[in-house]
Amino acid sequence: MQIDHVALDALLARLEQGAMVLTVNKRLARYLRQAYDRQQQNKGCSAWISPAVYACGGWQRQMAERLGLDGKTLEPLQALRLWERAIEDDLSAMGAGLLRVPEAAREAARAHQLLSEYGVDFDSEQAGEDHRTFLRWRRRWRELCRAGGWNDPALLPGRVLEALQGGQLLLPSEVWLAGFDDLPPVIEGLCQIMQERGTAVRRWLPPACQDQVGGRVAYADVEQEVRCCARWVRHLLEGKAERIGVVVLDMTAYQSRLQRIFREELSPGALLPGADAEKAFNLSLGTPLLNEGMVTTAFELLSLGRTVSLDSLSYLLRSPFVWGHLSEQHARAVLDRELRNLRMGQLPLKQAMVHARRGFKKKLGCCDLFSRQLEMIDSLLKDAQPRLPGAWARHFATLLETCQWSKDRPFNSREYQVFTAWKELLAGMACLDAVSAPMKRGEALRLLRRLAADAVFQPEGSEGRVQVLGALEAAGMQFDALWVLGAHEDVFPAPARPHPFIPVALQRRLEMPHADAARELDFAHKVAQRLLNAAPQLVVSWPEGLDGRERQPSPLIHQLPPIVPVLAESRQPAALIQAVAGRLEQIADSSGPPIEAGSRISGGTGILKDQALCPFRAFARHRLGARALATASLGFDGLDRGSLVHRVLEWFWKDIGNWQSLTALDSAALQQLLVKYIDQALEELEAERRVPFSKSQKHLESSRLLALLGEWLAIEAKRPTFTVDTLEAWHREKFGPLTLQTRIDRIDRLADGSQVIIDYKTGLASVRDWLGARPVEPQLPLYTLGRTGSDLSAVAFAKVRRGDSGFIGIGRDDDLIPGIAATDGHRQLEAETDIATWEDLLLFWRRTLQQLGRDFCDGQAIVDPINSQKACDRCDLQPLCRISERDDFAEDEVLP
Incomplete structure (x- = not known):
């Protein structure tokens, strides 16, 4: 069958005379109907009969309905x-x-x-x-x-053809096929039967544009290619072009950039929060309904069970589609922060309800509306009997309606369309009752989620001057100007993709779609011929680099001459703001206001530690209260494990008291005591966290602690005689208007009457961290203030680490405790300081700590990390101090 390249007006004239047009897709059918309507309006008509223009698949379904074949045919x-x-x-x-x-x-x-x-x-x-x-x-x-x-839906077209052949359906005298690059076997059979019944069947494609100008152009990457295309479109919008087309040969790879860049260049107002969808262009390819924020929130609500994840709760607390978001916004932010501070990956739903209803520590805002929604969900979870998909759809709809989902504020246009699409999705789930068995809630929810992922949501867009289409969607359409994006050799022609479930030899013999490279090349030639003749003004482009590889132009566009398209000035918001911004005045403000007398600042020795690591860190954390949100961990994290070690050893030494009692215990008695205090510590931590641990978690942690502390106490037993004087004693120090209050883990008294201050450490520890003008571990040095060298004989970290336990410290003499060296002759002191005696070391600590305290009180806040590894690698304030940007600028100044 020959293709008739006749003008659009001629095709519309045939429609007016009663011809029928069957199109390759719905878009072309809509395009032809709109062109027909415009023609009638231009003639001055106020009413007219709708033209017989149908998408081929839709027409076949209409015929099936007339024949009554659709009643038992599967959807x-x-x-x-x-x-x-x-x-x-x-x-x-x-x-x-x-x-x-x-x-x-x-x-x-x-x-x-x-x-x-x-x-x-x-x-x-x-x-x-x-x-x-x-x-x-x-x-x-x-x-x-x-x-x-x-009935098998794949056989429906064949039954329609049989009915046509038997004369059961009426046919017009003339039928045009529009936009078909290839004719599938079903369409070829349809044409043959129509012709046998006396219907004239013709194929239509618009004629090639005359006096065409344009050519091909390469860009460095996809970003630059799409940006220049958008600027070209805006240049045409400022002129007289009425129909501007942008055809994307690989829409999936380009879609996200197209949406972002076209908004920036053509409709920057759509980038503002709360703005409605852009009207400047219509992008044909939609996105999964599941990815829409309103639908994601619905699934988060429906997925809540007896145990809920912290991520799900956090998402719901921040979502604007959850009832009460506006009225409880601040309280929910506080609740989100405090739930994160529990550091639990999941918690019981009832526990979350209690936290939401009461708030934390009775001083934070409560989230009554959020708590009520959790209670509603909890009550509906009891109804978990298996049921058909339609019944589950009604159940899910009832749950969301009860929770007032998405009814907290008026919808904009896009949100209303999402809401409508969601309702249609639930209704569509009911049609599966006929082919499904009763299922449990989890299976029904997975089914609904899969349907939402498969459902393509495309908001109703403008059918105006700019259309962004795929290559097949543009079939049969003509434009005043056309830009073809992504015409590189890897997609045009497309690689062969034979179907994995059909023998390749069979596919090649029948020339099925994507069967082999020759089939794809032939099809690409037809598409190229259509696209390259679809507009009098043409630009074809490709990226020279994509996904880290060089790309060559498609062999199908080599005949086009190189060109330089005319572009409008860029309207990229970031570039425009930077271009019109005034010259910034640089002010180096490295100090905050001094601390006023009587101020209460919490943080303990952490204040001095942060001041030593970086003054800005101390100011931001302890003066401004800036810190990252806590993160959940699986089971017990490092903070929990350190706390458990401290608790068990505190209770153990309160009970034992001295070296003699320790060494008098046999292994069974020692293990019995440790098990007792380990269980007690776990129960206390569970009460503090307000979240129960599983039995397996507690068993594993109990076994770990028992082995670790048994190893540690074996080291303690090898020490010379000692008595534990003080446990968890409060210690206060004043630095001008600042008072630091801390707790000393333990103070031992030795046989000579002197004392040793001990601080438990379950992480890495080094004496070097006590030295220098800014000691980054000031806790033990701080405890020495106000003590004399005669009273205090040593300070030490008790490093409690499996396989690496031991004491690390400095003392007045050698052999006070295994692992503690005397000040005199200490290799790190000799290498890094001029300290020679124990008294000199205590004086040195007094001076350095007083200086750190004064700097903090004076408001010193300069970004000056002592060491990038110690101060910055795990710091959560880098987005605030922006040290990486400062370092980047410094590198730029050095580069030639």
Whole structure:
């Protein structure tokens, strides 16, 4: 059948005379109907008969309805669900497993559709293992169809053709096929039957544009390519071009950049928070409904169970689509922070309800509305009997309605469309009752989530001057100007992608879509001929670099001359702001206000530690209260484990008291005491965290602590005689208006009457951290203030680490405690300071700590990390101090 390249007006004239047009897709049908309507309006008509323009698939369904074939024919969702059942039944019978049944079902349905369209089949003898598996699935699918009395939707076009051949349907005298680059077998059969019945059938494509100007152009990358395209479009919008097309050969790879850059250049107002969808252009490809914020919130609410994850609670507390967001916004932010401070990855739903209702420590805002929603969900969780998908859809709708989901504020246009699409999704789930067995809540929710992921949401856009389309969607359309994006050799022609469930030899013999490279090249030639003649002004571009690889232009565009498109000035907001911004005045403000007398600042020795690491860190944390949100951990984290070690050793030494009692214990008695205090510490930590630990967690942690502390106490038993004088004693020091209050883990008295201050450490420790003008571990040096060298004989870290336990410290003499060296002759003191005696060391600490305290009180806040590894690697304030930007600027100044 020859293709008739006639003008659009001529085709519209044939429509006016009663011809019918069948289009390759809905977009072309809508384009032709709108062109017909404009023509009638231009003639001065106030009313006219709608033209007979239909998308081919829609017309076939209309014919099936007239024949009454649609009543027992499976809907697409039903057919796919039945394919899943067929595959699951086969896997169960074969004793095999497949992780991605839905994906396999989609591919199987597509293979069955192709075989039905081409009227062919194959047997197991000419097939591989995957093909034989598909044949088993297909047999089972047909058995399920027969058992349910359902018609195969893939056979529906064939039945329509039989009805046409038998004269059961009326046909117009003239039919035009519009936009088809290739004619599938079903359409070829339709044409043959129509012609046999006396209908004139013709193929239409618009004629090639005359006096065409344009050519091809390369850009460095996709970002630059899309940016220049958007600027070209805006230049045309400022002129007289009425129909501007942008065809994207690989829409999936370009979609996110297209949306962002076209908004920046054509509709920057759409970037503002709360702005409605842009009207400057219409992007044809939608996104999964599941990715819309309103729908994501719905699934987070529906997914809540007896135990909820911290991530889900945090998301719901921050979502604007949860009832009460506006009125409880501040309280929910506080609740989110405090839940994170629990450092638990998940917690019972009832516990979350209590926290939301009461607030934390009775001084923080309560989230009554949020708590009520959790209570509603908790009550509905009791109803968990298996039911059909439609019943679950009603249940989910009731739950969301009860929670007042998405009704806290008025919708904008896009949100209203999302809400409507969600309602349609729930309604569509009900159609699966006929092909599904009763299922549990979790299975029903997974099914609904899969349907939402498969449903493509595309907000209604303007059919105005700028259309962004895929290559197939642009079939049959003409423009005043057209830009083709991404015309590189890897996508145009596309690589062959034969279907995995049909033998490749069969696909090649029948020339099925994507069967081989020759088929793709031939099809690409047809698409290229259509696109390159679709507008009098043409630009074809490609990126020279993509995904880290160089790209060459498509061989199908080599005949086009190189050009330089005319572009409008960029309206990228960031660039415009930077261009018009005034010259910044640089002010180096490295000091905050001094601390006033009587001020209460919490932080203990952490204040001096942060001041030593970086003055800005101390100011931001302890004066401004800036810190990152806590993160959850699996089970017990380092903070928990350090706390447990401190608690158990505190109670143990309160009970034992001295070296003699320790060494008098046999192993059984020692283990019994440790088990007692470990269980007590775990119970106390559980009460503080307000979240119960599982039995397995507590058992593992108890075993770890028992081994660790047994190893540590064996080291303590090797020390010379000592008595534990003080445990967890309060210690206060004043630095001008600042008073620091801390607790000393332990003070031992030795046989000579002197004392040793001990601080437990479950992490890494080094004496070097006590030295220098800014000691980064000032805790033990701080405890020495106000003490004399005669009273205090040593300070030490008790490093309690499995396989690496021991004392680390400095003392007046050697051999006071194993691992503690005397000041005199200490190699680190000799290498880094001029300190020679124990008294000199105590004096040195007094001076350095007093200086750190004065600097903090004076408001010193300069960004000056003592060491990038110690101060910056794990610091959560880098977005605030922006030290990385400062360092980048410094490097730029050094570079030539």
